[in-house]
Amino acid sequence: MDDDALAASLAAHLARLTFVDRSTDEVTALLVDAVAGWGEAQGFRVYRRAASVVPLPAPYQDRHSVVDVACARTGARPVVIEVDRTYRRRTVEKLLAECDAGRVALWVRWGPGPFATPPPPIRLVACEVAVRHHRHSRLPPRPAPQHSAPAGAPAEPVELPLPD
Helix, strand or coil, X not given: CCHHHHHHHHHHXXXXXXXXXXXXXXXXXXXXXXXXXHHHHCCCEEEEEEEEEEECCCCCCCCEEEEEEEEEECCEEEEEEEEECXXXXXXXXXXXXXXXXXXXXXEEEEECCCCCCCCCCCEEEEEECEEECCEEEECCCCCCCCCCCCCCCCCCCCCCCCCC
């Protein structure tokens, strides 16, 4: 599966995720769980909070940053996935370093959108989430309303009851 197909597959998986009235931390946790579930469904070995190739800044330069989810694939490049609500320069730098190290980098950005496109070869996986009063929801799409007559056909008159 090429990089674009991986991003599209993850986007399709996340499109089925719904939730109502969740905090920022809860949404991030739900998305990380969903990403890990996607990786497992693909048959990948999945690692949460996996070590990144990027060292932390001083005074912790002997330690490495982490990625939210990493997936090892038999016979293919590993995949690293970050899940963020905001656009952070440090995340872009980390994902570019992961790409330079031979990994496929997917960036799940969530929120009301629109989402800035990261530099190639990072692949954006957008996940639109509504926000109201600092709570986040993602509902399934509503079906189109059913109409009583085919388009162009005259509508039957309906008697409305008079108010009492």
